[in-house]
Amino acid sequence: MGxxxxxxxxxxxxxxxxxxNVSWAxxxxxxxxxVWMLGxxxxxxxxEKEDLMQHVLNDFxxxxxxxxxxxxxxxxxxxxxxxxxxxxxxxARAKERDxxxxxxxxxxxFEGVAASEGLDAPRWDQQExxxxxxxxxxxxxxxxxxxxxxxxxxxxxxxxxHEQGEDPKLIAKRFGISLAxxxxxxxxxxxxxxxxxxxxxxxx
Numbered sequence: 001m002g003x004x005x006x007x008x009x010x011x012x013x014x015x016x017x018x019x020x021n022v023s024w025a026x027x028x029x030x031x032x033x034x035v036w037m038l039g040x041x042x043x044x045x046x047x048e049k050e051d052l053m054q055h056v057l058n059d060f061x062x063x064x065x066x067x068x069x070x071x072x073x074x075x076x077x078x079x080x081x082x083x084x085x086x087x088x089x090x091x092a093r094a095k096e097r098d099x100x101x102x103x104x105x106x107x108x109x110f111e112g113v114a115a116s117e118g119l120d121a122p123r124w125d126q127q128e129x130x131x132x133x134x135x136x137x138x139x140x141x142x143x144x145x146x147x148x149x150x151x152x153x154x155x156x157x158x159x160x161x162h163e164q165g166e167d168p169k170l171i172a173k174r175f176g177i178s179l180a181x182x183x184x185x186x187x188x189x190x191x192x193x194x195x196x197x198x199x200x201x202x203x204x
Contacts, residue, residue: 013076016060028057031080034137038084041129042092055087081130142196150192157182158189 015023032053039049060083147155157175160166161182172182 019061024057027060028053030141031056031137033140034133035084037133037136038088038129041133042088044091048091048095052084052087052091055091056083059083059087077134081134085126085130138197138200139193141200142193145196146189146192150189154185154188157185161186 012023012026016027035053035056036049039052044052153175157171157177160171160174161168168182168186169179172179175182177185
């Protein structure tokens with residue numbers, strides 16, 4: 001079973017470097033959910049999260065001529081993490097400055113401000129948030145990837161067990177399959193997810 005890594009690949013990064021619109025659209029579709037998850041961590045509202053995404057895109061656009069991806073020097077996700085972290089830091093600090101101007105004498109002015117949620121926290125806290133968000137990201141991407149590789153009926157059966165928590169016996173009866181077949185389908189999906197995630201971890 002082969003996998004086409006939908007997220008970062010040499011061809012995608014090469015397309016971004018050329019300014020190819022299809023590559024930019026693919027980059028946006030792939031990484032927008034990840035950026036939004038991290039924006040949630042800092043209590044950014046929808047507009048702020050959209051601004052964050054635009055800033056990240058602009059940073060990649062402005063650096064596209066100088067950026068050369070070399071897997072030997074580190075994975076792409078490390079570079080992406082640095083870009084997003086720096087942008088979140090800049091936006092949260094700007095938000096904090098705005099709060100100071102609006103409420104200079106209010107001791108509660110900074111309650112809920114994004115900057116207070118982690119900018120001055122130990123670095124491992126930021127890394128931990130990134131690691132959790134990245135894991136959700138690649139699992140989500142893997143689930144999308146296997147939809148094109150497995151029978152939709154197999155995916156549907158798996159989802160009724162995994163997402164809806166239904167009893168395997170009831171699922172097997174509903175779909176007219178044996179319990180052994182249900183467990184065979186379940187393992188097939190789990191194996192596909194595992195292989196896809198490993199592939200993404202290797203090439204991203």
